[in-house]
Amino acid sequence: MGQSEQEPPRQSDPRLPPGQRLQRGWPVLHYGPVPRFKPLTWDFQVFGATASAEKHSWDHAGFHQLPRATVRADFHCVTRFSMLDSEWSGVAAATVLDLAPPAPGVTHVMVWAEYGYSANLPLAEFADPRTVFATHHDGEPLTVEHGFPVRLIVPGLYAWKGPKWVRAVEYMRADRRGFWEERGYHNRADPWAEQRYSYQEEPGDGPLR
Numbered sequence: 001m002g003q004s005e006q007e008p009p010r011q012s013d014p015r016l017p018p019g020q021r022l023q024r025g026w027p028v029l030h031y032g033p034v035p036r037f038k039p040l041t042w043d044f045q046v047f048g049a050t051a052s053a054e055k056h057s058w059d060h061a062g063f064h065q066l067p068r069a070t071v072r073a074d075f076h077c078v079t080r081f082s083m084l085d086s087e088w089s090g091v092a093a094a095t096v097l098d099l100a101p102p103a104p105g106v107t108h109v110m111v112w113a114e115y116g117y118s119a120n121l122p123l124a125e126f127a128d129p130r131t132v133f134a135t136h137h138d139g140e141p142l143t144v145e146h147g148f149p150v151r152l153i154v155p156g157l158y159a160w161k162g163p164k165w166v167r168a169v170e171y172m173r174a175d176r177r178g179f180w181e182e183r184g185y186h187n188r189a190d191p192w193a194e195q196r197y198s199y200q201e202e203p204g205d206g207p208l209r
Helices: 061-065 093-099 123-127
Strands: 042-047 056-060 069-076 080-094 108-113 116-124 133-135 150-154 167-170
Touching: 042 061, 056 061, 069 150, 080 093, 093 133, 108 123, 116 123, 123 167
Parallel strands: 042 167
Antiparallel strands: 042 056, 069 080, 080 133, 108 116, 108 167, 133 150
């Protein structure tokens, strides 16, 4: 086939990080079973190195009474698909930090989800105004497969850093690897640097294995 008969090359969207492709729709990807939501026993906790040295907790109704935020942010999955310009509504991580402040010296958080799943984040990424504990996507409540009742959205990092079915935040004075980071994924997870796997890590990118 001659050059004139070939399909013109697709224009790359500058919002797509290297190695990513634009996704139509939202694939369901997760490790393990979908948990059963139990509203009477569900709670959201903040523990670890809190400023008060005490655990903070909200039940399901209390969590949904917290101030709400809406952000527009892209979603980049390490499996190489990206969704652009999604709307996420819920409770901003910054609100959680205001209501349950960390103690001096906290540098990282561990976000805990059902079945012991975890993801570690630098405190600066967690405190970013766009980081949100989402309950809605594009105006609709999350489905259980996509993390209902609450999932974390961290727009600046690959999506595995934002667990589904979140239950708690742990404040830490030192970094510690989460679930996927212990299983070969990059500790920092910057999609613009294609930080996908731990073998790519440079000194200082994470705690010793």
